[in-house]
Every structure is written in C-alpha cells, then in structure tokens.
Amino acid sequence: MNRLILIALLFALLGLSLASAESEVHEVALTKIVPRENLREWKYIVLHHSASEVGSVESIDAAHKLRKDADGNPWRGIGYHFLVGNGRGMPDGEVSATFRWKDQCEGAHAGDLQFNTQGIGICLVGNFENEPPTVAQLKSLRTLMISLRKECQIDARGIVRHTDIKATACPGKQFPWEAVLSSTMEANSGQLVNTRKRE
Numbered sequence: 001m002n003r004l005i006l007i008a009l010l011f012a013l014l015g016l017s018l019a020s021a022e023s024e025v026h027e028v029a030l031t032k033i034v035p036r037e038n039l040r041e042w043k044y045i046v047l048h049h050s051a052s053e054v055g056s057v058e059s060i061d062a063a064h065k066l067r068k069d070a071d072g073n074p075w076r077g078i079g080y081h082f083l084v085g086n087g088r089g090m091p092d093g094e095v096s097a098t099f100r101w102k103d104q105c106e107g108a109h110a111g112d113l114q115f116n117t118q119g120i121g122i123c124l125v126g127n128f129e130n131e132p133p134t135v136a137q138l139k140s141l142r143t144l145m146i147s148l149r150k151e152c153q154i155d156a157r158g159i160v161r162h163t164d165i166k167a168t169a170c171p172g173k174q175f176p177w178e179a180v181l182s183s184t185m186e187a188n189s190g191q192l193v194n195t196r197k198r199e
C-alpha cells in the first residue's frame with residue numbers, strides 16, 4: 001500500500017516537473033539576452049509569416065543572405081528579430097532570438113525604413129494563407145509580445161501586421177489577428193505607464 005502511494009507521488013512529481021520544463025522552453029527571458037539599458041528605442045512590433053511550410057533560423061538566414069537591399073548590398077542574414085517555430089524545421093512554439101535582437105540592430109523585414117529601424121520583426125513559421133498557426137505558436141507569440149511590450153514600452157497601436165504597412169498578403173488570411181491583438185492588450189493593461197515618455 002505504502003509503495004503504491006510512493007509510486008503515485010513519484011508520478012505526480014514527474015508530471016509537475018515535465019509541465020514546468022515545457023513552459024520554460026517557450027519563455028524568452030528578454031533581459032537575459034539583452035540587458036534593459038542596452039535596448040534600442042523600439043516603437044513597433046511587425047508580425048510576419050514565413051510563407052513556407054517548413055522553416056528554421058538557419059534556413060531563413062541562408063535564404064535572406066541571398067537577398068540584396070536597394071543599394072545592391074547583400075543582407076547580413078535573417079531579417080527578423082524573432083522566429084517562432086511550427087514543429088517543422090524547429091520545435092513547435094519555440095521562440096528563437098536572432099542576431100538582430102542580440103545586437104539590437106535594425107531589421108530587414110518590413111520593406112519600409114521606419115518600420116525596419118523602429119520595428120521588432122517577429123516571424124511565425126508557416127504559410128497562413130493555407131493554414132492557421134499552431135496553438136503552441138500563438139501561445140508563444142502572446143508571451144513574447146507581452147514581454148516585448150513591457151520591456152520596450154510599446155503601445156498597442158504599435159503592433160502591426162506586415163500587410164498593414166506594405167502591399168503583401170503577409171501574415172496570411174488565416175492569421176488570427178483580432179485574437180492575437182486582444183490577448184496582448186488585456187495582459188498589458190496597466191503595465192505601460194511610460195508609453196508616451198519617448199515621444
């Protein structure tokens with residue numbers, strides 16, 4: 001009898017530790033990657049899809065290195081600051097900060113100078129013209145956006161889709177824009193006391 005209770009307890013503990021390990025995987029400790037005092041003055045978050053079924057930092061980095069800017073100079077690499085995997089190419093819901101976030105440098109994702117220099121580019125792997133993002137991707141996106149808005153004091157009006165600033169289908173018609181926007185608004189209400197400070 002005692003042994004049964006012990007086994008039940010062990011399983012309960014194992015379940016707990018697995019659950020917490022899983023939630024940690026998808027958390028991004030922003031200020032551990034870049035200390036708060038080194039953050040660039042970001043004003044926008046620009047949301048993208050990769051427009052591909054499969055993708056990873058490495059595969060998108062390789063593709064973007066083949067691109068050239070308006071002056072004919074090759075891109076330095078992946079144009080986004082963050083990539084969120086869909087289980088094909090990188091783990092489902094995994095958030096990866098690219099060199100553009102680590103170095104706090106401008107992005108190459110918006111096709112617009114203002115949004116490239118002041119906008120944090122987040123890309124979700126997938127083609128959301130054909131299918132919606134995964135549940136894990138949306139959870140991770142929400143967590144990431146809440147942290148970014150808090151650390152960088154980004155106003156809700158600063159969250160845009162690529163299609164809002166350029167003639168493109170990105171992030172696709174199956175991207176649940178309204179739900180994504182409202183889920184971060186609720187969570188961030190009351191946190192953004194200094195929102196207007198930088199203007």
Ligand SMILES: [Zn+2]
Pocket residue numbers: 047048049109162168170171
């Ligand atoms: Zn885009």
